[in-house]
Amino acid sequence: MTNKKNMNTFSHVPPGFRFHPTDEELVDYYLRKKINSRTIELDVIRDVDLYKIEPWDLQDLCRLGTEEQNDWYFFSHKDKKYPTGSRTNRATAAGFWKATGRDKAIYSKHELVGMRKTLVFYKGRAPNGLKSDWIMHEYRLETDENATTTQAS
């Protein structure tokens, strides 16, 4: 199981180290490597299909080690609403992710490397739905729109 594999590789980090990445590290290192299918030394970012799972399932799927977590990191390809269109379908079986606020630019050494979108999970179906406490940050590279790496909390 990939989940188990993740836990084992994570145990190679010496005691006292915690995964607290910056936006820049998530975009410019992890997301870039994921998109280019490059090897990641210690791949703590689980590949998931975000639109087939509910936010509350992420806690088990994206667990790192045995400590309590409030953030979960994962990588998912975008799901197009219509094969030919550019609108993204962010619905799951139980609800949908809805963008909120403005996207945030992410810089590395003063160079724009990516953007961060903030989304909120609503239970039910748009345009109705019950707002939840689940927040997701969706990161995208400025150079490739095909994939995103995301963090839910």
Next chain:
Amino acid sequence: MTNKKNMNTFSHVPPGFRFHPTDEELVDYYLRKKINSRTIELDVIRDVDLYKIEPWDLQDLCRLGTEEQNDWYFFSHKDKKYPTGSRTNRATAAGFWKATGRDKAIYSKHELVGMRKTLVFYKGRAPNGLKSDWIMHEYRLETDENATTTQAS
């Protein structure tokens, strides 16, 4: 230079990982290994002679990587005030460290493994001296009183 060596070994931790150890990890892993002169996989805790350096020198001596730090980790042997006595001399050239509050017990799986003492740095000479913002946590094993590992902030 050991300082440089520390920075190099630290770069082996993958991006996104930060050294945020718990009291238990500091005592039961790092301090125990230091005292027993065991190899530490990634030794981010610098060996210093605390009573020969001032708190503001720690920022350079105990730097990890290139990020801004507010905590510095180091290991130092205790300096006895008198060769035959058990009182500890915590004076430097510019001032002295003075204990404050109560020591905190540190447990690992419900077993007492060490204690944490909190100290404040005063400029000048006891019993006078000007209180500073420098705080130190001095960790000791419950089984060995000869050495301490400390964190200043």
